[in-house]
Amino acid sequence: MDLLLGIDMGTGSTKGVLVDTAGVVLASASIPHSMSLPRPGWAEVDAEGIWWREVCEISTRLVGDVPSGSTVAGMCVSGVGPCLVLCDDDLTPLRPAILYGVDTRATAEIRDLTEEFGAEEILERAGTLLSSQAVGPKLEWVRRHEPEVFGRATGWYGSNSFITAKLTGEYAIDHHTASQCDPLYGTRTFGWNEDWAKRICGHLPLPRLVWPQDVVGYVHAEAAAQTGVPLGTPVVAGTVDAYAEAFSVGVRTPGDQMLMYGSTMFLVQIIEEYHSDPALWTTAGVERGSLALAAGTSTAGTMIGWLRTITGGATFEEVTAEASAVPAGCEGLIALPYLAGERTPVFDPGARGLFAGLTLRHGRGHLFRAAYEGIGFGIRQILEMFDDAHTGRRTVAVGGGLRSPLWAQTVSDITGRPQLVAEQGIGASYGGALMAAIGVELVAPQTDWATITHEITPNPDHRALYDELYGMWRESYPATRDLMHGLGRLDR
Structure with a gap:
């Protein structure tokens, strides 16, 4: 029996699955980890000590579960991505990996590159304005602030392309990840913006471009010894976790949307024709020649975890019960969930969290429900922008945050959109296994392993209240932006 190995390195853990060609999961494994926050605005991971080590451990475990007679x-x-890993010729990382949009260190570089290339030209050629999500400014930051590291580097990688290189020795990056390396990649043309890429990358060569389902190379002897994966096993490129997760639940047709409930919220919508919006990310998709819109918040589950910590460490079940007992609208309390700045659609690393309307009547349950509702209002704001490109046909919910029925129900109530939930909720590693099956031609390219089990429907009784609160919520950020930035200067 032929089996596929899918692994995903997420923000909070690395997960792996062993799957057959029908999509049946034979074994799974997970290792928790955390990112490093060494300075305000910085978010990093030890690519060798965490990502590669955990891939080796999980691969070894899962290969050990392969039944006799199977391969x-x-x-x-x-x-996670888009990230920046700078390595030498031996594929040794020269500094910790700089993470996606939650790392906001490159603010000056975003400004300077935007001035150098022009905002309109960047939007036209790259499809997305520069923000903390973009890899180009992160490269520029290292060049400016750590010139010795930049000078010693011989290649640059994302999280998954770093692992692919460790497995195969190949220097390649998938089109989707490349399309989030603004302004290096041209989303209209599915190729590098050669002049800008050479200006920013300097002596660093550009990786070979491949599609996420393409076979990049084969496991070499050293990697086989460390991972337990048989020598010569084909390795498919893979991509950023959110898109692998969308692929895992069948979000592949124009109008399909994914809402990923996790440490942050991430949204993907497949589109039929090229469309750019300065408040969204226009990207290449998973399948050859496809396009998508994306958006992401800087906090979501992390805000819920933070609240649990500062309010006494109650269990998840306890705070969920308390929040569920609070009526919709939290009796006049709203929250801006910008505890780590915000990505889409305000793109403001200096934004801060806010609870507005607090009184002595409000308790812990109100804070948690307000947090869920604040996240939901942000999702509504993004989905309305998605509709300008292609009206959503169906919305599929995924991610660990679905453990909280209140969270997903609140999002449906606020947005007015039903959400479909798939039977298999493992996520990106499962999507990776499907990409591997397609890439090695064990299943047809159109194969979809997702089975929808139920639907979360909006409660119409809450719509009028949430419409009113949404208007107030949208006013709260512009009304307090200058105050937030002033407080941020004091913090620095």
């Missing part, structure tokens, strides 16, 4: 026919690794 690992292909593997695929996805990961």
Whole structure:
């Protein structure tokens, strides 16, 4: 029996699955980890000590679960992104990986590159304005602030392309990840913006471009010894975790949307024709020649975890029960969930969290429900922008945050949109296994392993209240932006 190995390096853990060609999961494994926050605005991971080590451990475990007579026919690794890993010729990282949009250190570089290339030209050629999500400014930051590191580097990678290189020795990056390396990549043309890429990357060569389902190379002897994966196993490129997760639940047709409930919220919508919006990310998709819109918040589950910590460490079940007992609208309390700045659509690393309307009548349950509602209002704001490109046909909810029925129900009530939930909720690693199966031609390219089990429907009784509160919520950020920035200067 041919089996596929899918691994995903997420923000809070690395997960892996062993799957057959029908999509049946034979074994799974997970290792928790955390990111490093060494300075305000910085978010990093030890690419060798966490990502590669955990991929090796999980691969070894899962290969040990392969039944007698079966073989690992292909593997695929996805990961958080877009990230920046700078390595030498031996694929040794020269500094910790700089993470996606939650790392906001490159504010000056975003400004300067935007002035140098022009905002309108960047939007036209790259499809997305520069923000903390973009890799180009992160490269520029290292060049300016750590010139010795930049000078010693011989290649640059995302999270999954770093692992692919460790497995195969190949220097390649998938089109989707590349399309989030603004302004290096041209989303209209599915190729590098050669002049801008050479200006920013300097002596660093540009990786070979491949599609997420393409076989990049084969597991070499050293990687086989460390991971337990058989020598010569085909390795499929993979991509950023959110897109692998969308792929895992069948979000593949124009109008399909994914809401990923996790440490942050991430949204993907497949589109039929090229469309750019300065408040969104226009990207290449997973399948060859496809396009998508994306958006992401800087906090979501992390805000819920933070609240649990500062309010006494109650269990998840306890705070969920308390929040569920609070009526919709939290009796006049709203929250801006900008505790780590915000990505889409305000793109403001200096934004801060806010609870507005607090009184002595409000308790812990109100704070948690207000947090969920604040996240939901942000999702509504993004989905309304998605509709300008292509009206959403169906919305699929995924991610660990679905453990809280209140969270997903609140989002449906606020947005007015039903959400579909798939039977298999493992996520990006499962999507990676499907990409591997397609890449090594064990299943047809159109194969979809997702089975929808139920639907979360909006409660119409809450719509009028949430419409009113949404208007107030949208006013709260512009009304307090200058105050937030002033407080941020004091923090620095």
